[in-house]
Amino acid sequence: MPDSSPEVLIIDDVRLSRTFLRHVLKQANYRVSEAENGAEGIALFKERSPSLVLVDGLMPEVDGFECCRTIRQLPGGEDIPILMVTSLEDTESVNKAFQAGASDYITKPIHPSVLLGRMRCMLKSLHAMQELRNSEEKYRSLVTSLQEVLFQLTPDGEIIFINPIWYDIMGYSPIETIGAQILNFIHPIEHKRNTAKIQLTSKNKDQCFRYTTRFITKQKEIRWVEVQICGNADPQTGELIRIAGRLYDITERALSEKYRRLEYTVNRILSHSEDIDLAIRRVLQVISGNSETPFAEYWSLDESSQELSSSTYWHLRNDAYNDFSGSSIKFYLKDWMQSVHDITSYIEEIRAEQAVAASKNKSSHPPFDRWRCVQQCVVSHGTQTLGLMVFWNDKKNKMDDTFSMVLEILGKQLGQYLKRKEAEQELKKKNDLLQRELNQAARYVESLLPQPEAQESQHCSVQIDTLFQPSNALGGDVFDYTWLDSDNLMFYVLDVAGHGVKPALLSVSILNILRRQGYSNIDFYEPEIVLTALNRLFQMSESGDDYFSMWYGIYNHSTRVLKYASAGHPQGLLIVADEDNEEHQIKELSTDNIAVGLFSDFPFEAASVEVPLDSHLFIYSDGVYEFFVDKHQEMFGLENWKDLILTYMQSKPATLKSLFQQINHLNYGSTLGDDCSIMEISFG
Structure with a gap:
C-alpha cells in the first residue's frame, strides 16, 4: 500500500470492532494504525499524525468524548476529521459528541459503504478547507490593501488627515471630515468604548491598540471596521502630539458571522423546543433582534x-404593541398567491386602520399608521406553503440581499420544524399500536425458544438453564440447544442487528434452519x-441490515471437549472451580471472527477446550451488560x-431469574434497551 494513501487511526477497546474496521479500511486502500484505549490512541496520534481518526464513544477510563477533546488541543488536532462511532442516536449523545469536537458521528451497526462514504467526504472537506484557507490569505491580503484607510488625529480625537479611500467607503467629503471629531462618524453605542481607546493611547504612547467598532456612513448605513491606533510622541518632551491609525472595512465578514450566529441560534431553538408556539415566538424574537425590528408576527x-x-407574535415591551397584535385579520392563500407582491401592502393598510382606531382611545400609542412591513419570509416545506413571517418597523430599514437570503433559509428551516412536529404527533398516535405489535412478536419468539423442561437431558451430568427477556423495541435474540446424538450436545446464542419485527423474523428463520438440520x-x-x-x-442488505453475531458450540460428553466458534459475539465465559482456594476462575472462550453476513468470503475459525468437572458455561447476548447505570x-x-x-456463582443454587433481577436493578433506565438472553450449561 503506497505511503501516500491516507492513514486512519482506529481507537476502540473492542478487539472484534477493530478487526472489522481494519478489514474494511484496508480493502479500501487506507493505511491503518490501532489503539485499544483512549490513552494509547492519544499517544499514537502524537506519533503518527494520521489523516483521520475513528474513535468509539463508549470506552472505559478515557472514553471517546474525552479522547476527542484532548486530540483537538494537540498540535495538528484542530482540523483533523474525527468520526465518532456510537451505538447511541439520542439528541443528548449526539450533542455531546459535537461538543467534544467530533466532526461527524456514525451509529452502530456500521455499514461499510456508509462508513467509507463519510470518510471520503470528511477527507475531501479537509483538503478543500486547506485550499480555501490558502486562497483566503491571498485574497485577504489584496482586499485589505484596497480597503485600508489611513488617518491622523489630534490627542482629543479631531481628524487632521485621512486618505481618499475614506470617502469611497463612508461617503463623506473632505470638508465634512477634516476638523471633525472622529466620534461624529462612529455609532453612538460605540462612543464610550472608542473614547476609552483614545485615552489609553494617550497614556501608552509606545503601544498600538487594535479593536473592532461600528461607523455610520453618510447614507446612514452601519459599517463594521477594524481599527488600529498608535500614539506619536514628541521626541524631546515625550508629550503626545498626534494619534496615527488605519482602519479596514470588515462589514461583509462581520455580517456573515452575524448571520451565521443567527442561523445557529434558530437551529438551537428549533432543535430544543417542544412547544410550537413558543418556538415560533423565539424565532421571531431573534430575527427581530438581528434586523432591529420591534414587532414581528407569524x-x-x-x-x-x-x-x-x-x-403568533413577538414585540418589545410596550402596551401599545398589545393592541396592535390583539385583533386578527384573515385572507385566503389563493388571494395572496395571485398578488404576492401586494400582500404586505394589504396587511399594512389593515394594520394602519387598527392603529388609527386604537389611537383614539390611547393617545400615548406610537403612530402605527406610519409603520411599514420591512421584511417578509415565506415559511415552506418543499413546494408546500405553511405560513408567513412579517417584520414591522416605523423606519425605512434597508435590508441587505444577504439577510434576505438568510431569512429564506430560516423560513425553510422553520417549515421543516413544523412538518417534523406534525410527523411526531402522528407518530405518537401510532406508537401504542406498534408497541402492541412488538409485544405480540416478542411473545411469538419466546414461544419458539426451548424451555428447561422441554428437553430432557440425555446425560444427567449436563444441566441447561435459559433466560430470555425481550426489550420494548424487540431485538433479534434467539438461542437453542439439542443433542445431535447420544454423545454430542449442540447449543448457540445469536443476535440479529437492529430492533423491531424484521430482525425478529430473521432470527426465527435462522433458528428454524438450525433446528431442522x-x-x-x-x-x-x-x-x-x-x-x-x-x-x-x-x-447484509444494502441498507446495512440482515447480519448477526453468534456463539456456537459442540460439547462431546465422552471426551469432555468443547469445540466452539464466535462471530462478532461476546465471548463465552467458562467458570471453573479452583480447588486450591475454593474460588472460581473465568476462562474466556472467543474466536477472532467478524459477524455473520458482513463479508461472504470471510474465513471463519473454531477453537476447542477441555471442560473440567463441575464447570459452568455462560453464553449470552450483549444486552446483559450494554446498559447505563447512572444519569x-x-x-x-x-x-x-x-x-x-x-x-x-457464589450464591448457588441461585437461578438465572435472580441474576436478571440484579441486572434490572442496576439498570438506570425504566427498561432495558436491548433483548437480554442468557444460557447456563452446568457440566457435572
Whole structure:
C-alpha cells in the first residue's frame, strides 16, 4: 500500500470492532494504525499524525468524548476529521459528541459503504478547507490593501488627515471630515468604548491598540471596521502630539458571522423546543433582534380552509404593541398567491386602520399608521406553503440581499420544524399500536425458544438453564440447544442487528434452519462450517441490515471437549472451580471472527477446550451488560458483568431469574434497551 494513501487511526477497546474496521479500511486502500484505549490512541496520534481518526464513544477510563477533546488541543488536532462511532442516536449523545469536537458521528451497526462514504467526504472537506484557507490569505491580503484607510488625529480625537479611500467607503467629503471629531462618524453605542481607546493611547504612547467598532456612513448605513491606533510622541518632551491609525472595512465578514450566529441560534431553538408556539415566538424574537425590528408576527395557514391568519407574535415591551397584535385579520392563500407582491401592502393598510382606531382611545400609542412591513419570509416545506413571517418597523430599514437570503433559509428551516412536529404527533398516535405489535412478536419468539423442561437431558451430568427477556423495541435474540446424538450436545446464542419485527423474523428463520438440520452441506458438528454456511446464506442488505453475531458450540460428553466458534459475539465465559482456594476462575472462550453476513468470503475459525468437572458455561447476548447505570450514561460494561457472574456463582443454587433481577436493578433506565438472553450449561 503506497505511503501516500491516507492513514486512519482506529481507537476502540473492542478487539472484534477493530478487526472489522481494519478489514474494511484496508480493502479500501487506507493505511491503518490501532489503539485499544483512549490513552494509547492519544499517544499514537502524537506519533503518527494520521489523516483521520475513528474513535468509539463508549470506552472505559478515557472514553471517546474525552479522547476527542484532548486530540483537538494537540498540535495538528484542530482540523483533523474525527468520526465518532456510537451505538447511541439520542439528541443528548449526539450533542455531546459535537461538543467534544467530533466532526461527524456514525451509529452502530456500521455499514461499510456508509462508513467509507463519510470518510471520503470528511477527507475531501479537509483538503478543500486547506485550499480555501490558502486562497483566503491571498485574497485577504489584496482586499485589505484596497480597503485600508489611513488617518491622523489630534490627542482629543479631531481628524487632521485621512486618505481618499475614506470617502469611497463612508461617503463623506473632505470638508465634512477634516476638523471633525472622529466620534461624529462612529455609532453612538460605540462612543464610550472608542473614547476609552483614545485615552489609553494617550497614556501608552509606545503601544498600538487594535479593536473592532461600528461607523455610520453618510447614507446612514452601519459599517463594521477594524481599527488600529498608535500614539506619536514628541521626541524631546515625550508629550503626545498626534494619534496615527488605519482602519479596514470588515462589514461583509462581520455580517456573515452575524448571520451565521443567527442561523445557529434558530437551529438551537428549533432543535430544543417542544412547544410550537413558543418556538415560533423565539424565532421571531431573534430575527427581530438581528434586523432591529420591534414587532414581528407569524401567519399560519389552515390547510382545510386555505386561510391565513395571524397566530403568533413577538414585540418589545410596550402596551401599545398589545393592541396592535390583539385583533386578527384573515385572507385566503389563493388571494395572496395571485398578488404576492401586494400582500404586505394589504396587511399594512389593515394594520394602519387598527392603529388609527386604537389611537383614539390611547393617545400615548406610537403612530402605527406610519409603520411599514420591512421584511417578509415565506415559511415552506418543499413546494408546500405553511405560513408567513412579517417584520414591522416605523423606519425605512434597508435590508441587505444577504439577510434576505438568510431569512429564506430560516423560513425553510422553520417549515421543516413544523412538518417534523406534525410527523411526531402522528407518530405518537401510532406508537401504542406498534408497541402492541412488538409485544405480540416478542411473545411469538419466546414461544419458539426451548424451555428447561422441554428437553430432557440425555446425560444427567449436563444441566441447561435459559433466560430470555425481550426489550420494548424487540431485538433479534434467539438461542437453542439439542443433542445431535447420544454423545454430542449442540447449543448457540445469536443476535440479529437492529430492533423491531424484521430482525425478529430473521432470527426465527435462522433458528428454524438450525433446528431442522435440513440445510444441505452443513456439518453441524463443526462450528466453523456452520458459521461459513450461514454467512453464505445470509448476507447484509444494502441498507446495512440482515447480519448477526453468534456463539456456537459442540460439547462431546465422552471426551469432555468443547469445540466452539464466535462471530462478532461476546465471548463465552467458562467458570471453573479452583480447588486450591475454593474460588472460581473465568476462562474466556472467543474466536477472532467478524459477524455473520458482513463479508461472504470471510474465513471463519473454531477453537476447542477441555471442560473440567463441575464447570459452568455462560453464553449470552450483549444486552446483559450494554446498559447505563447512572444519569451520566456510564455503561455497566463487560468487566462488571464478569464480576456479577462470579458473585452469582457464589450464591448457588441461585437461578438465572435472580441474576436478571440484579441486572434490572442496576439498570438506570425504566427498561432495558436491548433483548437480554442468557444460557447456563452446568457440566457435572
